[in-house]
Amino acid sequence: MEVVRQSPPIQGTAAAVDPLALRRALGAFATGVTVVTVGGARPHGMTANSFTSVSLDPPCILVCVQRTATMHGCLYDAGAFAVSVLGANQEPVARYFASKSRPMGNAQFDTVGWYPGAHTGAPLIVGALAHFECELRGTYDGGDHTIFLGRLLHLRHGPVRPALLFVNGQFGSTSLGSELLP
């Protein structure tokens, strides 16, 4: 069978997609939940479930951030960021960093436990299952989002504990996976 190595350019207008159907279909894909943070002159945090592993060698991850989010400009300015992977008991933290009514700047971190990442200065959320500190290595057009590619500078993970999940617009949790690790 012949392998198509290069797809033809996309031409014409894409068929209209019902936004509600799109949201519902994408929402069926269960994800973990993270808080993306930056330090420096414009410290900021934002809940994100678009976090994805990209490459093991070199170690790279990505997050997709809405162009209208405050975090969008903060990421460009900081040039480095951190990702805290939330545990099952951290739904309030996820809701807080997704809320438009939280304070901005340093003040938004007054009500959560955090400490500055040694490699980026970005706030690391206390109690998270894992922390990734990254330097920003590329940005890519993602429609109404921008894809931020980070190269890993440092990581930390604690003992395996239940993770916070997001699926069908709701938070949940799982302890799945703990039996797989030594």
Ligand SMILES: Cc1cc2nc3c(=O)[nH]c(=O)nc-3n(C[C@H](O)[C@H](O)[C@H](O)COP(=O)(O)O)c2cc1C
């Ligand atoms: C579970 C969950 C996951 C989210 N994931 C993302 C994401 O990956 N990218 C994004 O841009 N917004 C995401 N959001 C929405 C932002 O957290 C929300 O719009 C936030 O208020 C943006 O903050 P900012 O504008 O202060 O930066 C998510 C929200 C929730 C509740």
